[in-house]
Amino acid sequence: MACSGPSQQEESPSQASAYxxxxxxxxxxxxxxxxxxxxxxxxxEVSISVTGxxxxxxxxxxxNGTVDIANASRQIKDEEMAAAEANGVEPVEFVVARDxxxxxxxxxxxxxxxxxxxxxxxxxxxxxxxxxxxxEDRPIVRLSRETNSGTHVYFLETVIRLGDKESDLLFSMxxxxxxxxxxxxxxxxxxxxxxxxxxxxxxxxxxxVIAVARQEGGRYVRPSIASVNDGSYxxxxxxxxxxxxxxxxxxxxxxxxxxxxxxxxxxVAELGFVPILxxxx
Amino acid sequence: MNSIRKLDWQEFFIxxxxxxxxxxxxxxxxxxxxxxxxxxxxxxxxxxxxxLFSERWYPIEARYGILPLITGSxxxxxxxxxxxxxxxxGTAVFISEIAPRWxxxxxxxxxxxxxxLPSVVLGFLGILVLxxxxxxxxxxxxxxxxxxxxxxxxxxxxxTIVSIAEDALDAVPLAYREGAWAMGATRWQTIWRVxxxxxRSGVLTAVMLGIGRAIGETMTVMMVTGNAPVLATxxxxxxxxxxxxxxxxxxxxxxxxxxxxxxxxxxxxGMVLFLISLAVNLAASSIVFKAKKRAERVxx
Numbered sequence: 001m002a003c004s005g006p007s008q009q010e011e012s013p014s015q016a017s018a019y020x021x022x023x024x025x026x027x028x029x030x031x032x033x034x035x036x037x038x039x040x041x042x043x044x045e046v047s048i049s050v051t052g053x054x055x056x057x058x059x060x061x062x063x064n065g066t067v068d069i070a071n072a073s074r075q076i077k078d079e080e081m082a083a084a085e086a087n088g089v090e091p092v093e094f095v096v097a098r099d100x101x102x103x104x105x106x107x108x109x110x111x112x113x114x115x116x117x118x119x120x121x122x123x124x125x126x127x128x129x130x131x132x133x134x135x136e137d138r139p140i141v142r143l144s145r146e147t148n149s150g151t152h153v154y155f156l157e158t159v160i161r162l163g164d165k166e167s168d169l170l171f172s173m174x175x176x177x178x179x180x181x182x183x184x185x186x187x188x189x190x191x192x193x194x195x196x197x198x199x200x201x202x203x204x205x206x207x208x209v210i211a212v213a214r215q216e217g218g219r220y221v222r223p224s225i226a227s228v229n230d231g232s233y234x235x236x237x238x239x240x241x242x243x244x245x246x247x248x249x250x251x252x253x254x255x256x257x258x259x260x261x262x263x264x265x266x267x268v269a270e271l272g273f274v275p276i277l278x279x280x281x
Numbered sequence: 282m283n284s285i286r287k288l289d290w291q292e293f294f295i296x297x298x299x300x301x302x303x304x305x306x307x308x309x310x311x312x313x314x315x316x317x318x319x320x321x322x323x324x325x326x327x328x329x330x331x332x333l334f335s336e337r338w339y340p341i342e343a344r345y346g347i348l349p350l351i352t353g354s355x356x357x358x359x360x361x362x363x364x365x366x367x368x369x370x371g372t373a374v375f376i377s378e379i380a381p382r383w384x385x386x387x388x389x390x391x392x393x394x395x396x397x398l399p400s401v402v403l404g405f406l407g408i409l410v411l412x413x414x415x416x417x418x419x420x421x422x423x424x425x426x427x428x429x430x431x432x433x434x435x436x437x438x439x440x441t442i443v444s445i446a447e448d449a450l451d452a453v454p455l456a457y458r459e460g461a462w463a464m465g466a467t468r469w470q471t472i473w474r475v476x477x478x479x480x481r482s483g484v485l486t487a488v489m490l491g492i493g494r495a496i497g498e499t500m501t502v503m504m505v506t507g508n509a510p511v512l513a514t515x516x517x518x519x520x521x522x523x524x525x526x527x528x529x530x531x532x533x534x535x536x537x538x539x540x541x542x543x544x545x546x547x548x549x550x551g552m553v554l555f556l557i558s559l560a561v562n563l564a565a566s567s568i569v570f571k572a573k574k575r576a577e578r579v580x581x
Contacts, residue, residue, distance in 0.1 A: 148533055179532050193423060
């Protein structure tokens with residue numbers, strides 16, 4: 001499609017403009033908005049509407065055919081796949097970015113590495129003193145986001161239950177549930193007893209990020225764009241976009257831009273997510 | 282003729298308007314009560330009473346024990362009252378009975394200004410100033426505790442108590458005090474034995490409204506109490522994090538699916554809050570009522 005000026009666009013809007021409806025994950029809504037803004041700035045003929053509502057909402061809308069792209073911070077479930085097939089929709093999956101969850105402590109805390117099992121034990125209340133994991137003799141104060149946060153649920157499933165679907169381990173009852181990322185960061189900044197977790201992009205430089213190993217004796221890895229992409233950092237999740245069938249036209253071009261353009265990857269990194277390394281097509 | 286008709290018109294409407302606004306308060310309370318009842322009653326069909334009064338609150342795994350939330354709210358509120366009642370009444374006595382006129386005219390507006398301070402601002406103070414100092418001073422694991430909540434809530438309740446209690450003390454006729462002085466009572470005896478008892482119903486109202494303000498406060502407690510749903514029954518619970526009913530509703534209502542079990546339980550918590558403030562009000566007004574009767578007997 002040739003580059004069309006705004007005046008030309010007004011004359012023949014039906015030909016020159018494409019409309020993309022994008023809905024889903026709240027984790028991704030800022031990212032999707034930033035992408036849409038940047039893309040519309042260079043492609044004024046495309047208009048993109050982004051809304052949140054949660055991963056499930058986005059996928060449901062995709063199945064019902066009301067959106068072009070669904071955002072999801074988890075993979076599509078089997079039930080949703082079945083519902084889509086029953087509706088004659090074939091969801092196609094794109095991994096558009098990754099999100100690393102960093103484990104953070106006070107900068108004066110001498111502990112700098114933990115295994116997943118140790119983090120799980122800390123959060124379930126099995127380990128209650130920093131001395132048990134090689135630190136000072138201090139009580140551990142566990143901090144978490146509120147239960148309605150997707151990050152809370154991800155942390156419960158991946159870290160506390162170590163990915164075991166049968167497990168019914170829960171957060172220790174005395175885990176502090178703070179309503180915001182700022183609350184967690186504020187408390188860790190001034191309290192050497194505290195441990196917390198948050199999306200890598202939200203962690204300020206003055207806090208200490210713990211290196212994590214999958215198991216005892218494994219390599220301890222700090223979260224970074226490289227360690228997330230090579231899979232060595234264990235607490236990272238993929239962020240997805242789903243389309244109904246192989247994307248065509250403007251949707252295809254938009255997704256290609258998200259997946260392969262350096263501008264889109266810069267936005268990912270700026271917002272604290274991890275860009276995916278793709279080979280150019 | 283015209284003006285008489287206008288007067289008739291006023292005579293007809295204005296008393297009814299006043300009556301209607303008086304009754305509307307009752308109407309609203311009843312409507313709110315029925316709304317809470319309607320939204321919270323399904324709880325009993327979905328969650329067993331035993332579960333509801335268990336000690337684990339973790340709604341995303343369908344654990345709806347509200348005991349930690351009730352004890353959390355009560356602990357923070359009682360703590361706040363222990364701080365606010367003596368301090369508030371003391372301040373009111375000072376402003377009304379002891380302070381010279383010029384000081385009173387500065388103090389009262391200042392206290393009322395304090396009452397207008399947004400609770401979020403106090404929450405910030407709590408997170409950034411109070412909680413870190415509490416942790417270091419008392420050597421606690423974390424400063425985000427029931428105590429931090431109580432201190433701030435006490436601060437929030439004090440202006441309410443001072444303002445209303447001072448009005449009540451001020452309304453006690455000067456003759457009462459003069460009578461006491463004439464009998465040779467000291468200033469303190471006059472305050473403690475004459476003025477305060479005479480203003481009793483107003484002072485009690487002040488305390489009641491203070492409790493209401495404290496137990497219903499949400500933002501501050503959500504920011505400083507740590508929100509850990511732990512059963513707060515031990516003595517040292519005051520120095521541990523707690524989760525209050527109001528903070529639970531505020532934190533979780535926004536994301537909950539409409540008409541789900543979690544939604545109904547949150548309304549049930551709202552109902553419990555409503556019943557607690559109702560109980561506080563009833564208890565206080567019955568005390569006031571009894572006191573009045575006794576006073577009438579003495580006078581007659």
